[in-house]
Amino acid sequence: MARVSESEFDAVLLLSFGGPEGHDDVRPFLENVTRGRGVPPERLDEVAEHYHHFGGVSPINRLNRDLIAALEAELAEQSRDLPVYFGNRNWHPLLEDTVARMADEGVRRALVFPTSAWGGYSGCRQYHEDIARAREAVGDRAPELIKLRQFFDHPLFVDANADAVCRARDELDGDARVVFTAHSIPMRADERPGPDGDPHWYSRQVHEAARLVAEAAGVRDYDVTWQSRSGPPHVPWLEPDVCDHLEALHADGVNAVIVSPLGFVSDHLEVVWDLDNEAADKATELGMSLARAATAGTDPRFVTMIIELVSEHLDGWQRRKESPLVAAGCTVNGRLCAVPCC
Structure with missing residues (x-):
């Protein structure tokens, strides 16, 4: 052939x-x-x-x-x-x-x-x-x-996520803290060096994408959190977990959050369960307003x-x-x- x-x-x-x-x-x-x-x-x-x-x-x-x-x-x-x-x-x-x-x-x-x-x-x-x-x-x-x-840093991917954050912000009254989430992985896996020789390649990419999206959305203060961890409890994974972080924000007096599932390109089950159910229930329990930004794949x-x-x-x-x-x-x-x- x-x-x-x-x-x-x-x-x-x-x-x-x-x-x-x-x-x-x-x-x-x-x-x-x-x-x-x-x-x-x-x-x-x-x-x-x-x-x-x-x-x-x-x-x-x-x-x-x-x-x-x-x-x-x-x-x-x-x-x-x-x-x-x-x-x-x-x-x-x-x-x-x-x-x-x-x-x-x-x-x-x-x-x-x-x-x-x-x-x-x-x-x-x-x-x-x-x-x-x-x-x-x-x-x-x-x-x-x-x-x-x-x-992760393509301008169209960044812009799609940034506009999703802006639309979620419009659902809430007043100021809201932006919380980006991505899939957690074992810390040992994240410690492997990237192409530049430095470790934490995956988490550095997520943090860099969050910075770019926040900048494009006009967001000054934001957090990067993790979700959907699995495996034995004694194995350390990337933290903080998004629900744990909501509790920390509540303790600091934050009353409204925008959760952006930046680490996912579509609403598969880990997004709709972990965020639309567990994180939403946690926010309700804490008396916090929560808006979930859309994933980029529908843009x-x-x-x-x-x-x-x-x-x-x-x-x-x-x-x-x-x-x-x-x-x-x-x-x-x-x-x-x-x-x-x-």
């Missing part, structure tokens, strides 16, 4: 985490997520109840399909003949099945957009591993897969950002970024970056 040239691509692949779409999906999905980690069954039962609270459905697959539809429309508007495929790490459509379908349909070279803005293992390197595993499962006929770079600028990342490869566009931190993460066929950061 003839190879496409360096500037040609057959498709775009949206690669995501996945989520259940019914009660019967929940336990198998959670077993996929935690496979090999020794998570006790009672912990899976506890997390399963979070999903059952929403009918066993995580919004992530629906939101990704909406994102794909918007991306396809934008590509068509630009006369880009690039079909968009959808594959997940943990639930259907599984990435291995999608890559096999791509091979069956003649795709030879595709750009991969992962639904994570960040470096670190789960936000970046694990997607490389997903790609490599799927290609190995499909064999020699698997297409080349080029993962797009991290985008049209997010689609435009994906097109720009694609155009960096198709047309040699210059990278747009608003921080001095390296925007790493671009790899071919799941190989690790030339610049290590995870």
Whole structure:
């Protein structure tokens, strides 16, 4: 089979985490997520109840399909003949099945957009591993897969989050403290050096993105917190937890907060449970007003950002970024970056 040239691509692949779409999906999905980690069954039962609270459905697959539809429309508007495929790490459509379908349909070279803005293992390197595993499962006929770079400081990602903060601010009367959240990880994992040789690559990216969003939204005082920690209690994870931080703010006399899930690109279950339920209940308990900002993935600028990342490869566009931190993460066929950061 003839190879496409360096500037040609057959498709775009949206690669995501996945989520259940019914009660019967929940336990198998959670077993996929935690496979090999020794998570006790009672912990899976506890997390399963979070999903059952929403009918066993995580919004992530629906939101990704909406994102794909918007991306396809934008590509068509630009006369880009690039079909968009959808594959997940943990639930259907599984990435291995999608890559096999791509091979069956003649795709030879595709750009991969992962639904994570960040470096670190789960936000970046694990997607490389997903790609490599799927290609190995499909064999020699698997297409080349080029993962797009991290985008935590892309101006369109920043602007979409900043405007979401501003809209949330309009829901509240008077001043409100802005609290950014991202997924917590074990502190040991965050201590690995980034491409600049300094540790805390993931948390530094989150703090830098928070600074950029706050500046764009005209916010002077803000906090960075963490959510959705799991694992044994004796293992230290990034802190403070968002709910614990609400208690600290209340003790300092703060009466209103805007919670921005900056670390997530769409409203999957960890956003709607941890923030719209647990954090909202905590704020009510404390007598605080709380407005939750939207995630960036529903903003049209997010689609435009994906097109720009694609155009960096198709047309040699210059990278747009608003921080001095390296925007790493671009790899071919799941190989690790030339610049290590995870």
